[in-house]
Amino acid sequence: MSEQRVPAETDPGRGGLDLRADCANCFALCCVALAFTASADFAVDKDAGQPCGNLLPDFRCGVHARLRPEGYQGCTVYDCFGAGQRISQVTYAGQDWRSAPQTARQMFALLPVVRQLHELLRYLTEALELEPARPLHADLRGALTRIERLAQGSPDEILALDVAAHRQEVNVLLLRTSELVRAGALGAAGGAAGRGARAGKGRGAGRRGGAKKNRRGADLIGANLKGADLYGADLRGAYLIGADLRGADLRVADLIGADLRDADLSGADLTGSFFLTQAQLNAAKGDAGTGLPPALTRPSHW
Numbered sequence: 001m002s003e004q005r006v007p008a009e010t011d012p013g014r015g016g017l018d019l020r021a022d023c024a025n026c027f028a029l030c031c032v033a034l035a036f037t038a039s040a041d042f043a044v045d046k047d048a049g050q051p052c053g054n055l056l057p058d059f060r061c062g063v064h065a066r067l068r069p070e071g072y073q074g075c076t077v078y079d080c081f082g083a084g085q086r087i088s089q090v091t092y093a094g095q096d097w098r099s100a101p102q103t104a105r106q107m108f109a110l111l112p113v114v115r116q117l118h119e120l121l122r123y124l125t126e127a128l129e130l131e132p133a134r135p136l137h138a139d140l141r142g143a144l145t146r147i148e149r150l151a152q153g154s155p156d157e158i159l160a161l162d163v164a165a166h167r168q169e170v171n172v173l174l175l176r177t178s179e180l181v182r183a184g185a186l187g188a189a190g191g192a193a194g195r196g197a198r199a200g201k202g203r204g205a206g207r208r209g210g211a212k213k214n215r216r217g218a219d220l221i222g223a224n225l226k227g228a229d230l231y232g233a234d235l236r237g238a239y240l241i242g243a244d245l246r247g248a249d250l251r252v253a254d255l256i257g258a259d260l261r262d263a264d265l266s267g268a269d270l271t272g273s274f275f276l277t278q279a280q281l282n283a284a285k286g287d288a289g290t291g292l293p294p295a296l297t298r299p300s301h302w
Ligand code: SF4
Pocket: 001, 004, 005, 030, 031, 032, 052, 053, 054, 055, 056, 060, 061, 062, 063, 064, 072, 075
């Protein structure tokens, strides 16, 4: 949609790839293709394929400036990673689903698939910025090229993809990337990589108890982690919904897929954390004292 779900708070484009949602060049695919369930995130139910009642004829959102107060918080935490404009402007060459309704069903079906491909591209490009992952850079670049080619396919080709298999292939690389980055930060080799994981800046961390930092997939819903030392932690897929992370040290933590909905990051330090997306941040709470990775933006509701 234009006038957007996550205006000015989407992930930045990385590595020259267009991985940031550009709603002005999208035919509001997420406002139509996705189903909503009335909840704290959405004010109403909506079936997949049915245009949202707030969608204007020109593909802008009629409540864009009031999404949260109108009960559409879920719209502010969705990021297509640029899949919407690729489908709209590249795959369908600028032909929208209103003027060519025979394309609508296929166009909407493409969104979740291309979004997954773009999400992988986003993580791969970030991994290529992590100096400790340099031994993997050739493999990461190869994967990036392969996934980008897949995203350039025809609609039929894209819909026939085994996306789960491609995700698994990339995930292996991202796991190895994470291990290299965090091992350096935790001083496994005597430890100087630390906070300087990104861009090769050695800032030195020393040993920080790596064995206690594996919280992958952990159920930390509502946990009291105020002031916790999570430096270099593996928080992949951790459930941190509503967790109290005020003042926590999350530097060089792997946050890929961590569920941060309503987690309180006030005063927490996330500088140097990696695989953290803008949508994750948008779903959390925080304040002016929250330290962020430089590529991400402080959500406007903090
Ligand atoms: S309220 Fe509807 S039109 Fe507005 S951003 Fe959300 S889904 Fe799109």
